[in-house]
Amino acid sequence: MxxxxxxxxxxxxxxxxxxxxxxxxxxxxxxxxxxxxxxxxxxxxxxxxxxxxxxxxxxxxxxxxxxxxxxxxxxxxxxxxxxxxxxxxxxxxxxxxxxxxxxxxxxxxxxxxxxxxxxxxxxxxxxxxxxxxxxxxxxxxxxxxxxxxxxxxxxxxxxxxxxxxxxxxxxxxxxxxxxxxxxxxxxxxxxxxxxxxxxxxxxxxxxxxxxxxxxxxxxxxxxxxxxxxxxxxxxxxxxxxxxxxxxxxxxxxxxxxxxxxxxxLEVREPEAEQLLEFLALMEFRTLATRVASKLKVEAPVIGDTAGFAPPASGTDVRVLGAGEPPPVVPIDRSVYTVLRDEAALDAWLARIPARGVVAVSVEGIGSDEVTGEIAGVALAIGPGAAAYLPLGHVTAGGDLFSAEGQIPLAAALARLKPVLQDASVLKIGHDVKRAVKLFARQGIALAPIDDTMLLSYALHAGLHGHGRDVLAEEFLGHQPLARRPLLGGGKSARGFREVPIEEAAPYAAEDAEIIWRLWNALKPKLPFARVTRVYETMERPLVPVLAEMERNGIRVDRARLSRLSGDFAQRMAALESEIHTLAGSPFNIGSPKQLGEVLFEQMSLQGGKRGKTGAYGTGADVLEELAAQGHDLPARVLDWRALSKLKSTYTDTLQDAINRETGRVHTSYQIAGAATGRLASTDPNLQNIPVRTDEGRQIREAFVPEAGNVLLSLDYSQIELRILAHMADIGALRQAFHDGLDIHAMTASEMFGVPIEGMPSHIRRQAKAINFGVIYGISAFGLANNLRIPRADAQRFIDTYFERFPGIREYMNRTVAFAKEHGHVETLFGRRIHTPEINAKGPHAGFASRAAINAPIQGSAADIIRRAMIRVPAAIAHLPAKMLLQVHDELLFEVAESAAEETAEVVRAVMSTAALPAVALDVPLVVDAGWGESWSAAH
Missing domain, CATH: 3.40.50.1010 (5'-nuclease)
Known part of the structure; x- marks a missing residue:
């Protein structure tokens, strides 16, 4: 030494x-x-x-x-x-x-x-x-x-x-x-x-x-x-x-x-055998050859397709992109293994840690992901290296297929848990949130994770769907086994647990292998598309957060919903009677065909247009136009439809959606639904309950906390307008937000020269409609309908708006030009939203341009709340609080009443700084908070 x-x-x-x-x-x-x-x-x-x-x-x-x-x-x-x-x-x-x-x-x-x-x-x-x-x-x-x-x-x-x-x-x-x-x-x-x-x-x-x-x-x-x-x-x-x-x-x-x-720490020469053994294990053929030559020993034999050599400076690294011919990747289902006993499972699991990555596909019993059980688990670690572990398959009579060999659930999960929770083993899934919830039910925290659906979403939002079958055909050139023939239909329909194991295994194991192959095809594309940060900071980390929210659910007062459903039914009956009186005869209000005949033939109202089927169009836009002309019947039909939708979608459906085990409603969030990054609530949809109508508030009164708790709502104030002010560099809007002014009153004052103090409510309302309408590329026709004013007046309002805030028009032109050149637009945080129809001609052109203009604004708002949601769990870990729902710009929590104020301040701090450190906005993010004994009282 x-x-x-x-x-x-x-x-x-x-x-x-x-x-x-x-x-x-x-x-x-x-x-x-x-x-x-x-x-x-x-x-x-x-x-x-x-x-x-x-x-x-x-x-x-x-x-x-x-x-x-x-x-x-x-x-x-x-x-x-x-x-x-x-x-x-x-x-x-x-x-x-x-x-x-x-x-x-x-x-x-x-x-x-x-x-x-x-x-x-x-x-x-x-x-x-x-x-x-x-x-x-x-x-x-x-x-x-x-x-x-x-x-x-x-x-x-x-x-x-x-x-x-x-x-x-x-x-x-x-x-x-x-x-x-x-x-x-x-x-x-x-x-x-x-x-x-x-x-x-x-x-x-x-x-x-x-x-x-x-x-x-x-x-x-x-x-x-x-x-x-x-x-x-x-x-x-x-x-x-x-x-x-x-x-x-x-x-x-x-x-x-x-x-x-x-x-x-004295320098020692590498020991040739030790170093070359490691390089061979890693399959670094090129480096191993260099090292062996330098150390004057024989290079190890490594497969021809293995090895690594860094690309030379300026080398063009080609990666398969959307639209290129997919490679032919044969999948052989005959090599899959069925794990029927502990010894076979142990031997298979022992292969995973050395590889560091495993694809996981879980088959549940029924559709309930919160309280449901597991029918089987498929695993894959490479091409042809896939296996199916049956756990809950039963005969048609309900008996376990014990004769065919199934490991008891508890014993199997005890063996799976160390691997599924091993921090050094990456678990890949497709829409992996479902597996996270099913395993959480069994006390297993599936982590760390990757999600092929979200990889595709980060790369290709707006280009194509992100379902497994779509991606398998697009990137693997493979058509997977279909699920429907396996489960049957009609009277012969069965759940996955009732499928015989020899039929279930090829389907499930193939699913895992496809996930593994998709991960290898998609993950390397992230850095070339410059969306690694999007995936790693806003997509992947959101999965466990949403899984926990979905498992939390929200309590709903069944009795209150039932009373409200009855009230809506009575009001619908009264409207039905009034409509029939106005029409002069009874008809089926729910039938567009009959309604069209009443409006345009029996009552001879103007503006009727027949579609391809020959029936008159009676959509909301048609009825609103007629109502604006002073016709009572279409106005009452709109009221009837609104109540009918609320009753069928919420007051009736929510009662059926209450989970028997938890007593709560558990929505499911679709992460890869909207191209802009907005989350979608489904089964049931809790995001579209009207906020400003009496009926909507009554429905929200049925969402309640457990005893001793309150519901806490935190909501971004005008976040999309704030993002517009930042992205379009509108000095007047930025200053108004910094000064805490009423932004709609300020806009009205700028446009119409009316003092803010004492401003008539209808003037402010017009400015508000324009403020929000511009974000969505509203037309003069749309604004005229919203404000019930002549189209010429609406066009004049829009023209005046752009004159007062020229930066908005510049932003729009700049964004459309970027989309036409690159085929996508980007949010402030780098999310790419593809615009495949931006260069189309005809009626689609205007829609594609409006979508391109709105996407960076709505997408940036969606990114900000995603970033906030990811940070919230750690911030409130010390508090008696849990996050329940996300509704566009709002987060809803259930919290002990004594901790409501502290939780509000903690979450407000997270939400108001969610853009940092990635983006420093020129405007403050303001978060409104409220709490009470119902969702309505909190919001």
Whole structure:
């Protein structure tokens, strides 16, 4: 062992930095034999090998180590619990690679250093300080700005990406101060990525100026009262303690107790057998060949299709895209396995951890995902490597198929649970939320997860559907087994549990294999489409949040619904009688054909148009136009239809939807329904209950909390208008939102020259209709119908609106032009919404343009509430509260009455900052809160 003495040269490699650089620098890569994600491992190995080859000669290190972060829980969390709290979890396909990268480090015969409670930077600081004190030279292989405080005589940094050394001059260029004052600047400026608070409103440039003027942080804080700028002075005085806490957070520890002394880090040549064995295991054929040649040994034999070579600079990496011919991928169902006993299941499960990824498909008993049981589980780890585990199949008489062999449910789940909850094994599903709920019922937290439906949605929203069969044909060239023939229909219909195992197994196992193949086809496309952040921060993390909300459900007062249903029936009967009187004879109001004949033949009203079937059109637009002309019968029919819809959709249906076991209604959210990112509530739909009508409020009164609790509603105020003001850069609207003005009154004042104070309500109402209508590309015809005014007046209102706010027209033109050039539009957060018909001619052209204009606005609003929902569970974990529903811009919670106010403040803070740190809006996000003994009282 060579002692570390004067003249020694220590290289400290920021392993955590290398990992993420390797992960993001190259396309995703999976091991050919089994699909194990290995892209980051491959990049890391190539970076280490390149560095080892380039650090030879006089400048070669005598000592070297790779340093990693071990866990998120460090001493900094004890100082400030919010430290790094908003950082998203690492991508699920990266998690299983952390262990492999440490194995790679050891395979290169390099020390692999990490320690609980400390970050890699603290370990690097400790080694660097000790080495410099011993008279040695230190090179920190990293470009991380947090390490720049360590630069000093004998200690430099090296950025391998830019191939340049980082010394005092480079640090000054970055921070505006010498390295020994970097901590002071960072303490003032804070760090939004790591959630270091700093001094509000003070950035790096101002911080450097202040430290340069006052010398150091403590002197600055002591003399803050001398600062001439009032705002800056107040900021420093009011936030002095917060700034000191920030200094503690950014200061690297240089005294970490480490088991390995510097002398143990001496450079050792890689052991050929050990290194090549690892490279062969990873199937890195190209690198293995290079290493073997350099070490003058025989290269291992690795399959012809395996290996990894980074693309040369400027190489065009081609990835299958939508519309390209799908590859022929034969699927052989004859090789699938049926797991009928514990030994077979154990043997199969033992194959999963080494691969790090498994596709999972669950078959439930019945359609209830909250309280339902499991009929069987299918697993796949590669082409042809799929199996079906039957658990609840029964004969037509209801007896278990015990003679055919089924493992008892409890015994099977006990074996599945460790794998399904293993953090190093990625579980893939298609619409995986269903599996999450079914397993949660059995006490299994399925994680980490990937979802092929959501991968497709992030990549191709607006282009095609995201169902399994659609994707299998599009990307695999394969038509899966159909489900309907398996289950039958009519009198011979049966549930999946009643399907004989020999028929169920090929279908279920194929489902799992298709999911595995789709994941391999779709996941690598994310970085090329630039939607990795969308998927990793807004799609995948939302799955467990929605699953928990759906399992929570919401309590509904059956008796109140029943009374309301009866009341609606009576009112419908009265309207029916009035309608018949107005018509002069009875007819079936629910029949469009009969209604059309009454309106346009019997009553001779104008405007009747026959469709292809010969019947008159009697849609809502037709009836509203007739009602606007003063005709009573169509107005009463509209009232009758509204009550009929509320009765059939809500007051009747919700009674049937109450779960017998939980006593609550459990909606299901469709994540990949709307192209813009809006969630859709189904079975039952709880998002379309009218908000502003008496009937809608009466229905919401039936949604109630458990005893001792209240329902808490938090709702974004005019979020889409705020986003429009930001995206279109409308100064007047932005200022109005900052000033907390009545935005509709302000718009009316701008358009019509009417003072805000004492403004007539109808003038404000007109401005409101225009404000919201413009977002959806409303036409003069549509606005005229909404306001019951002549079309010419409506057109004049719209023209005046664009004259007063020209930036909106510019935004519209800019957005349509972008869509026509690129075939998609984007939200503020990078969500792509494809616009395949944007260049179409004829009637579709106008609709496609309006949709393209609205999509970035509505999509950005949807992204913001998704981001908020993902952060809420951690924020309210300490409170007696649970999130129940999302209704467009509103979140509904059930919370102990004593904690309502605190919960409201916590959630409001999350919602109002949900856009950060990705997007800094030019307008504030305002969140209204209310609570009470019903949904109606809370909203």
């Amino acid at each position: 060579t002692p570390f003495a004067k003249g020694s040269h220590l290289h400290l490699i920021d392993g955590s930095g290398f990992i993420f650089r390797a992960y993001h620098a190259l396309p995703p890569l999976t091991r050919k034999s089994d699909g194990l994600p290995i892209g980051a491992v491959a990049g890391f190995c190539n970076m280490i090998w390149k560095m080892l080859q380039e650090t030879k000669g006089d400048d070669a290190p005598t000592h070297m180590a790779v340093v990693f972060d071990k866990s998120e829980q460090t001493f900094r969390k004890d100082i400030y619990p919010a430290y790094k709290a908003q950082r998203p979890d690492p991508p699920d396909d990266l998690k299983p690679q952390f262990r492999l990268i440490r194995d790679a480090t050891r395979a290169f015969n390099l020390p692999c250093i990490e320690k609980d409670g400390f970050e890699a930077d603290d370990i690097i600081a400790t080694y660097a300080t000790a080495a410099a004190a011993a008279g040695g030279r230190v090179t920190i292989v990293s470009a991380d700005k947090d390490l720049m405080q360590l630069v000093a005589p004998g200690i430099e940094m090296f950025d391998t990406l830019k191939n340049r050394a980082i010394g005092p001059d480079e640090v000054f260029e970055k921070f505006g101060v010498a390295p020994d004052r970097v901590i002071d600047v960072q303490a003032l400026a804070g760090d939004s990525v790591d959630n270091v608070p700093g001094a509000p409103g003070i950035g790096i440039k101002t911080a450097a100026q202040l430290i340069g003027e006052y010398g150091d942080l403590e002197t600055l804080l002591a003399r803050a009262a001398e600062i001439k700028q009032p705002k800056r002075r107040a900021t420093l005085i009011d936030n002095a303690e917060q700034i000191r806490v920030s200094r503690d957070l950014v200061t690297l520890r240089r005294d970490v107790e480490l088991a390995d002394g510097i002398e143990t």
